[in-house]
Amino acid sequence: MRISRLALLLTGCALTALASPAWAQDPPAVGLRAPVEAAPVPEAPAIIVEAAPEAAPAAESPAPPIPAIWAPVPIDAAGQSAYGLYLAGRLASIRGDRAAGSELLREAHALAPEQPVLGEEAFRSGLFSGDLGSVARLTPTVADTPQLAEVGRLIEVVETLRVGNARQSLALLTAGPFEIFAPAARYLTPTIAAAADDWETALKVVDAPPADPAGLILHQQRASLLESRGRVADADAEYRILMAAPAGAMLYALDxxxxxxxxxxxxEALAVYDAALTGGNPESRAASGRARVLARGRPPAAPGTPRRASDALVFAALQTTAGENHEVSAIYLRLADSLHPDDLTVLQLAQSLSNNQPLLAQAAFSRVGRADPITYARAQVGLAMSLSAQGDDEAALEAFRRADAAAPNQAAFAFTLATHLDGMNRQGEALEILNRPTLNVSGQPPQFRFLRGAVLEKLGRIDEAEAELWAALQAQPNDPTILNYLGYLWVDSGRRVSEGAEMLARAHAARPEDGNIQDSLGWAQFRQGQYDIAVQTLEEAVGKQPGNAEIVDHLGDAYWQVGRRREAEWQWNRVLTLEPDAERRTGVEQKLLRGLPEPTPLSSGGQP
Structure with a gap:
């Protein structure tokens, strides 16, 4: 994968320092804005732009030379040296606490502003942590690094617009070309020009070709600006262009x-809201809009400059996220949030940060308020997944529970909670959720039946598990995961060995890179007495997942059956180093003492 030069620069500090988780579905789509009525989220840190210090008068003494060694001076009031603060900041960043790292580096730079490396390090760290005020103040220190200087200029463009100085913002925007941030500059231009009274630039006809995604945001910006000028018919024409494009309708139908x-x-508005509420992922904003129309309530106010500029930055973030440039996406979203605080923007920011900055992502997920239950629930699911990835399953469970409680009628959140409980071996609680009258219904998705079947199988309720898995398979007959689970159950229990083996062969053919499925196939061959071919299949499975205790155990059994006893014992000993569960550990220890009893090959079984 290609990495942009800016991404390399942004990660430079970490690299240098190292050298010295509707129905079960993909994560719900996130719209551009939360409902207009939504309560404000906690205010983002203000972006303060300060002028660079003026040059010292010639009569004053020159600045002291940069010391070769930073300690013991300079030292702050608490007795901390600049170099110590610098090292502590770098260490905090390496450990993932970029907010603390940014603060420590900022303090170090305040003590030793003559250190050029400090300015650049503090600038980068501020970008990572979202300390945009420090970034703006430190922009002069990175003037010799064009990519970083460009970041600072974009932040200054947005800040001057935020404080109401649109003319200065436009001057900064047009002072020179942007390279990395050219798309954002292009999308911001109409709104900033309008705020600066340059309506010729602001209302320039959109000339983006149909295949250019930029046309979507530019048409949306022009429609909003035309409405603000009272040119309603022209604004309607722009919206109709958007509605004719599937992506435009998806993003801007509610606008x-x-x-x-x-x-x-x-x-007409009601028809648009009704259409937005169909399908598996209805938007809360559409629901509130529909209710407002039916109640003949007051329409929402037309967007102003901050929201239009925020929309432009959010669109730029969507594009960079699609290109997996999450660092730049996070910059756009922080700027958007500073202009127009919004829960959906914060949620998107958290999702972008979750790729490589988990602590900052968790802080952002936690900022999302409860005004819109669906958005809040999505944020809690994101927080739970981040916590679970760090091994904190109990804290993750509480977040999953909050999501489920916030949106009790949304099955997707109940499904994620049940899935997590199953992963924590709390199958009884998972089954209780999956058997809710609102979930265990006719026509439920096969994912629900599959998870219920897996939970029942772990509870030892095999007949019920088999029925649920069979129902899931009828709905998705070629799904490799379902084929693997039910096929392995049939083979391992001896219920329908030959049919289970055939299903496992189909699963392996559909997903040959999956070591777990290949292990199931090898175990089916073993259970049918096909020991030689089982060895080959299981060796390949271990090659794909060498740290899987169950696969290594199965390979040891296969080696034993073909007379390769020393290799079998070596594999079984390796199982004990892979943190097996208590039952497997006991079984392996018995095999190391007494060998493997001669298994009885199976070839048939009963009916489901």
Missing amino acids: YAEFLERQGRRD
């Missing part, structure tokens, strides 16, 4: 519905 409300076209 159009709110525009229709403001024009008194309630029936």
